Amino acid sequence: MNQNVPSYTGDIAEQHIDPSQEYSAENQEIAFSAEQHAIWADLFDGVHQPYLLEHICQEWKTGMELLQLNPQGISTVAYLNDRITPRSGWQIERTVVRYTMADDWYKKFAARIFLITDYLRTRDQMEFTPEPDMFHDIFGHLPFLTQKFYADIEDKFAPAYLKATQEEREVIKRLAWYSTEFGLVVQENRFKVFGAGIISGRKELTRTIMEFYRLGRDNVIDFSRPVFAQLQAHFLANKTNLHRIIDGVNALHQKGEMSSADQGWNVVLSLYQNLGIKQEGMFGGEVIIAPFDVEIIARIPKTVYAFNPMLFVCESLETMDAILDSYLKPIAERA
């Protein structure tokens, strides 16, 4: 087994590349190769399809209009800042670090600096990459960052993180993971994708959308009635089994068995089998969709190297904001 097996926090094991080679204010722009621009164009085209876009939340689409990303190639940092800073006050900075440790990252975050890596995935990672590359950073996050509501959400994490205990920091990272990275939201009485990690990964996006369809197909959710109330009811009725599955996910992480996309693909189905949980209803799919809940999220690690076995939905983005506040604000306001 390779040595990059994550500890069960789910963090990427080590920071790649020497931070002493970091970009400065003067050298933010890079000349990308023709092949890198071509990879960008293919990634862009792979997600920018009407049958996928209809499942992404409205705010991302609004942000895409505002940001006007070039489908054919990688935008410059100056171009991105011209469209983002006047709208939300945030600034984009290039980093040489391929995976920034949370402590450094949150310090930048506190100063409203959003880091984008200079690394772009390779051709063999077109559908899944465990590392957040610049396609993830730019295409997944930056359309949102043109808007104040998203800046407000992002503004919550760093002040709390910097005052939190080690244990709380882990919870904060999970809350960020299951909201801005892998969150879902209800809009127009449908489940929509909000998280940048899903939006920027064609395979995880498709897999998530397939789950939305399955919930309707298997009569778990009746889409002609309010969907969030139904999801909440399923969650309450199945809480015990959900906890068993979360314990199972934790055990797999600790054994290092959540460390590749291949392993992650069938995790949930094999958990049902091993735990003797009937594969039906809310447990029928390859990903379990549950209401966004701090207590549950605190118990489930981030799955970085494989597909997430569980995703969480907020009734609206206002609700997401309020739930995040309920945990983060008291910590941020500590003396």
Ligand SMILES: [Fe+2]
């Ligand atoms: Fe991200």
